[in-house]
Amino acid sequence: MRAVLVVNPKATTTSERSRDVLVRALRSEVDLSVRYTRRRGHAMDLAREAAEEGVDLVVTLGGDGTVNEVVNGLMAAEPPTIRTGGSPAERLPALATVPGGSTNVFARALGLPREWPEGTSMILEGLRLGRSRTIGLGRADDRYFTFCAGFGLDAAVIHRVEQARRRGRVSTPALYLRSTVNQYFLGSDRRHPTISLERPGEVTEGDLATVIIQNTAPWTYLGEREINPNPAASFDLGLDVLAMRQLRVASTARTVTQFFSHTPNPRGRQVLQLHDLAEFTLVASRPQAFQLDGDYLGERKKVRFASVPAALRVIC
Template identity: 70%
Template sequence: MRALLVVNPRATTTSERSRDVLVRALRSAVDLTVKYTERRGHARTLARDAAESGVDLVVTLGGDGTVNEAVNGLMTASTPLAELSGPSAYRLPALAVVPGGSTNVFARALGMPRDWVDGTSVILDGIRDGRHRVIGLGRADDRYFTFTAGLGWDAATIRGVERARLRGRTSTPGLYVRSMAGQFFTGLDRKNPPLTLDRPGEESETSLGTVMVQNTAPWTYVGDRAIDLNPDASFDLGLDVTALRRLNLPGTARTVTQLAWRSGDLHGKQVLRLHDIAEFTVVASRPQAFQLDGDYLGERQKVHFVSVPSALRVIC
């Protein structure tokens, strides 16, 4: 089996020595090539090129951003089997994820251990046993995502965190909380919610302040605690949506409290929840912050979301 290991050298939970151990372990099971990312978007190019060269497996060592790039590289590759019918999962290399970021939502949602050593052992066992799982993905316009997407407040929070990290701040749960509060009070037009959600054959949902999309559960983690907006979201189903109709202070404080103490038990007139949706479009009256898999991708005024079933094989 030919495999490519895509390494983000800035992965927060590994060192050069641990990466060497990982490489030796993988080489005991596969014919391995190792590539290091050099810039944003590089993992996408490396994964796409590997798929087009006939590699059987792409392994990532990094966080959720590295995984997202690699998945997009795989899903956009023109492989020798691309003309065959059937789910794309069996026309593409498989994916394996060694957790190396600060949160690793995708790997943890798959049930992978948080420790990279234990995660590597799971992957080696999966390779030797021929074990894999087929999962669905989400697609936002022309880009795929593995676990979450968002427009509005949650994406603006991520934008604030990324800007703080560029100034040298460390990514911590506290930094996210401060960014969330700052965006709520100073970065949002709470009196005129700008978002509308349209579904084929359904009445539009208007005056939404933020829209959060899940391809699986949980939505994210705060340390060891899973935060579940829609606990029934699954890699095996369509997309789930949680939206807040108006970002007034009392209602939003109540919703955040529900998340903190009773994750998954969101309710109230402010909350819109949709389960197992195949397709929908979010339109904004003015540009809104946009994120996929925890990466801020700029501002958008319209995004078309589609569930892509049986999209990818994952060793886990």
């Protein structure tokens, strides 16, 4: 089996020595080449090239941003015609994700351990046993995502966190909490919701303040704790949506508390929850912060979302 390991050398939980250990472990099972990212977006190019070379497996070492780039590279590839099938998952190389970032939502949603040594062991066992599963992806306009997207408040929080990290701050749960509080009270127009959700054949849902989209559950983690706005979301179904109509202090605090419950089930007059959607479009009267898989992608006034079933085969 031919494989390519795409390494983000800035992965926060690994060192050069641990990467060497990982490479030796993988080479015990596959014919491996190693490629390092040099800039944002480079993992996308490396993954597309690997797929078009006809490799059987692409392994990532990095955080959720690296995984997202690799997935988008794979989905954009034109693999050799010797690999045929009706779905992208049958034509493309399989994906294995070694957790190397600060949160690793995608890997943990697949059932992989949080730490990279244990995650590597599980992947090696999956390779030996031929264990894999096929998952669906989400697509926002022309970009794919693995576990979540956000339009509004949560994306603006991620933007604040990224700005803090560029100033040398370490990504921690405390940084996310401070950024959320600051964005909510100081950076949001909480009184004038501007987002509408449009679905084919359905009445438009208007006056939404912020929207969370999930392709699986949980949405993210705060340390070891799952945060679950849409607990029924699944890689095997369409997209789930939770939108808040208002961002008033009392109703927002109540809804966020429900996210953290051991049996999360967000409800209330200010909550819109939709399950297993094939497609929908978000439209805003003024630009909104936008994120995919925890990466801030700027501001948009309109984004079309779609579920892409049976998109990718993953080793887990």
